[in-house]
Amino acid sequence: MSHEQHENPRQNVTFPATDEAGADHAHGYLALPADGGGPGVVVVQEWWGLTDHVVAIADRLASEGFVALAPDLYGGRTTHDSEEAARFMTELPPDRAARDLAGAVTYLLQRPETTSATVGAVGFCMGGAFVLSLAAQQGERIGAAVPWYGVPGPDTDFTGLRAPVLGHFGAEDTSVPLDAVRATAERVREQAGVEVDLQVYPAPHAFYNDERPNHRPESAELAWERTTAFLRRHVR
Structure with missing residues (x-):
């Protein structure tokens, strides 16, 4: 599917989907700090698409001093229906997402507003x-990886991962069980030898999303504060 087939009014930038000459393009939402520059952060969407919620996350990161880019991995499509979201996610080719995310890293590092030599990766x-897969793929270009209530499949190769990891997960999350989270963290430590800080909250899945019934403000704000402190410490 071409990314030109759909338009999302939240899109405000276009960038090459890969580093290769003649590559096709991806779209996304870029938010800049008020003073014009700061460390770069890629924001990776939930399965709903590039929604107002994802835009709000990028805007909030910009208000905290980061140059935030949320790639539109669905090429303009969004949904609030879980069955449709599951279909969108299933239809998203992993190599297509990987190219878009790699392009987003390159684009951020090349933006004149980005003051860091690496970028952070935050995803929900x-x-x-995708954050952990991206960090493994991009190596030294990712300065910090922050997955919120999501882990890649058990066959993921983490040997290329160089970034410290801060993960936020809910003790009441039935879709991402803590056993799988801990097993993933152990594989990251074994394969990449990097620090993995797992934070567990008394909350269900998607507890940061204030558009969903699972929103838990206290856990969301604590995780946010930890995230921004972690990004400031490691993305330089």
């Missing part, structure tokens, strides 16, 4: 899984 639900 489906995006949390």
Whole structure:
């Protein structure tokens, strides 16, 4: 599917989907700090698409001093229906997402507003899984990886991962069980030898999303504060 087939009014930037000459393009939402520059952060969407909620996350990161880019992995499509979201996620080719995310890293590092030599990667639900895959793929270009309630499949190769990891997960999350989370963290430590800080909250899945019934403000704000402190410490 071409990314030109759908338009999302939240899109405000276009960038090459890979580093290769003649590559096709991806779209996304870029938010800049008020003073114009700061460390770069890629924001990876939930399975709903590039929604107002994802835009709000990028805007909030910009208000905290980061240059935030949320790639539109669905090429403009969004949904609030879980069955449709599951279908969108299933239809998203992993190599297509990987190219878009790699392009987003390159684009951020090349933006004149980005002051860091690396970028942070923050992702939610489906995006949390992509964050760890992206960090493994991009190596030294990712300065910090922050997955929220998402982990990639058990066959993921983490040997290329160099970034410290801060993960936020809910003790009441039935879709991402803590046993799987801990097993993933152990594989990251074994294969990559990097620090993995797992934070567990008394909350269900998607507890940061204030558009969903699972929103838990206290856990969300604590995880947010930890995230921004972690990004400031490691993305330089």
